Amino acid sequence: MSELAQSNGLLILPHVRVQNANAISSPLTWGFPAISAFIGLMHAVERKLDGRYPLLFDSVGVICHSHEAQVTEGYQRAFHLTRNPVNERGETAAIVEEGRIHLEITLVFAVSGYVEGEQPNPVQGDWQQRQQIARDVADLLGGMRIAGGSVFLDPQHKPSLQPLAVSGAERSEQFRRLRRRWLPGFALVSRDDLLAAHLQTLRAQDAKADLLDAWLDLSRLNIRAEETRPASETQPAKVEWRAQRVLPNGWLVPIPVGYGGLNPLQSAGTVANARDEQTPLRFVESLYSIGQWLSPHRLRDVDDLLWCASAEPEAGLYRCHNHYARSLFADDKE
Template sequence: MSELPASNGLLIVPHLRVQNANAISSPLTWGFPAISAFIGLMQAVERKFEGRFALMFDSVAVVCHNHEAQVTGGYQRAFRLTRNPVNERGETAAIVEEGRIHLDITLIFGISGYSEDGQDDPVQGDWQQRRQIASEIAELLGSMRIAGGSVFLDPQHKPVLEPLAQGEERSKQFRRLRRRWLPGFALVSRDDLLQAHLQHLRDENTNANLLDAWLDLSRLNLSAQETRPASETQPAKVEWRVQRVMPNGWLVPIPVGYGALGPLQAAGSVANARDGQTPLRFVESLYSIGQWLSPHRLRDVDDLLWYASADPEAGLYRCHNLYSQNLCTDDME
């Protein structure tokens, strides 16, 4: 992984309401938009500036306060789909299944200001300038879509552009900020748990692979445990209990980017491509394990920010989060 950019400010847009966002995050997962959707939103916002602000967007974090998947209830769930008009023969028209979800989220963008031709760094500008920039960007977000969903701004919660402090002041600043994001849950990466569980499975089965570990962490595993031995008159009594091979936590399978299926194709060489001026590559989804954590359990803003990285030679285009890396560093200290 290449060196990630260091942000010197945060743009916080609290309590965005998103209606009918895409709940199908990949071919194998559903329940919340993929983190790549928020990375794409960040890049789209930066392009729409049209040079008005001397800002660069480096990373993004999402804190979910409420979610409402549009599914039927019960043990087995199904998406609530639209009813399309019948075709010319009076038959039901074919549809592509769409999963929708309503969200109440806070977006935190890691940003960097820069000086160019004597222009002041807007992140370090006065509070009136920062408030004006934050308001304009929030209004821009209100005209866009998040994972295909419509965005509604909450007038009771104002966006904030805040410079990041350093040292001990940074810790105090983050403790103050994270209280504003309660109640809610932030999505972080747990690549470390996936690797640890793979090693645990290989201790029992040397043929276990990453897919086995990923599936095992993605489901609820139950096992029968004997609580009373069998006797001459009564059979043994057992209880079904949840197997916990990892620390308690809200673990979820998540897509984290894309892996190449073949070489990079020259621009315009693939028929029916959306953009004939950009090289094209066929890819498939990459998967890992994520964890939803309450913001008060995080120690630094770097714990919740997600970064985009690309390694064309290796064929990897994925999103990174430093929570597990910072966790290992804290443990060593």
Template sequence: MSHANIPQALLVLPRLRVQNANAISSPLTHGFPSVTAFTGLMWALERKLAQADVPLHLHAVGVVCHHHQEQVTQGYVRSFNLTRNPVDKDGSTAAIVEEGRIHLEITLVFTVSEKSATGVAPTLVQGAQEHRQQWADAAGRVLSQMRVAGGSLLPSRAGPGRRVRPWMELLPDDAQKRAEHFRAWRRQWLPGFALVGRDDLLAERLRTLQATDRQATLLDAWLHAARFNHQPVKPEEGKAQSADGKVPWEDPLRKRGSGWLVPIPVGYAALSARHAAGSVLNARDAAAPLRFVESVYSIGEWISPHRLTHLEQLLWQAETDEAKGLYRCRNGYQPAPESADAAVEAEEWDDDEDAYAYP
């Protein structure tokens, strides 16, 4: 297997300040850019790096969000803050196209390898740390001239204990050493939350619904998991009802410490056959084949980086199934088995209360 197909190093672009990124991630979701926006950014960055004579191949991307501010009106019902367009020729109000915007502070994590010619010694592995830092700095300069999820990059703000300069480190071959390095790396991404995939929870929710309704579908499970489903809770056996007669309400599938779960788009599913390049009028790229698609949805979870045990849990990579017409992103997160220690930790630090406190 070619070295270009095996991740050799980690490229980190920390504390990126993004202004007016796209907050509408799909026809049904909003609040953070889609994962596909960051995989698309990864491919565009690789092409730009090639033009800058930086021979890096980018394999997968991880996203850690440190701060976000969606541009919406506050209140029980929220709406996007929209721009006021100039009036028409006759003086009437021009039509408003709804645009969702969000300000972000994020860290992007890429696994990379070197695209070296046959018979040429790999510079990435054998070169010094100074050389890797030069490539990391070049990646930062290139990215500063690009759009991130439709938003513009602002200069990073340095501060005590805050590393804002891009950096690159080799990935150890030994699994134990790689785990030790990752424990050191993930501390640099605090405080923040990493977006991981939870397809397992969507499947579990479907099984729960089908236990009472055999006609329930994946769409029903996704909609059910995307909202709070409160219901009255009966007192436990042997316990008396509340003296005031009030009955508590809660979501039995979103108990305390269950995590910050969100509906997310993860890719696209084909609606048509592939059309030859240039055969569809007004296509964005007349030199590439075209296929009409619709969004594919799943469940994601925002999780603190210190709860991740290895690098693959953080990363997203694209997966293509031409036979099924499926183009989606996959994440390597696997939940750890529940234990007594985990239950105590969840009780001491309630993710839900901390997460939903953001504006």
């Protein structure tokens, strides 16, 4: 059973425009904000609601409709950087490289609704109540930041809060209708399974290969020579250079999926100059995996789209999870 099993509603914010979002998702990747930025946004929205509605935000899905990275064109790319004002001595201040990107995205939050006293359930309540909740969340989002970028809401695209069907057939039909609204666009899903499988492939060729080798090999475009016609007495062999594709549909990208601890968890207030003296602290580094961009019509269930967070302080792991690959294995077993 997945972490999404208790969610009984979908809060959908369609075609949200984000200007100057952070395109540098980690020390090694760029091109789209890290999925942890959207999970952080989900928690920030829940906190800003401050109990106004009895809703818990469980997970989030992202569909990208358009993107415009602020970079120079050509074989080698560079970020468009802002010119900082001169300092008090009239000298040019140091430039800290910032990668920015303009986005148009649809956000899908899986929520849990609870009954408090005589207040009706916000997910199972009437249509007008659900629409009011969706509008309030959208208005709240309009004053926030997404991955550091400014948010602009299109009044032509209305937010909605919809009950999530429980039965398999009804749920499949509901998701089929929803995913059609998200076209054209691409959803980011996790492919940890491909990383593990590719590691075994590389180790069959080189026993010293590790996960970093597999991650780098999947992150780049590999072009290899393939012999299409063997050599003969009169003609040499014919060779064609072809790009190696791991999957027939979608494309793979390296993504950060959370953080790994570098030191034991320190008690609150014991680390000097910490931003928060009430919370335990530890130093971390990024964790990496492989993601896949897929058109929403290729997803079979809303769980395939959604990302949730988990924390294992004892192991030093703070990860974002998506169950698209798990659903593939479940279908194979069936």
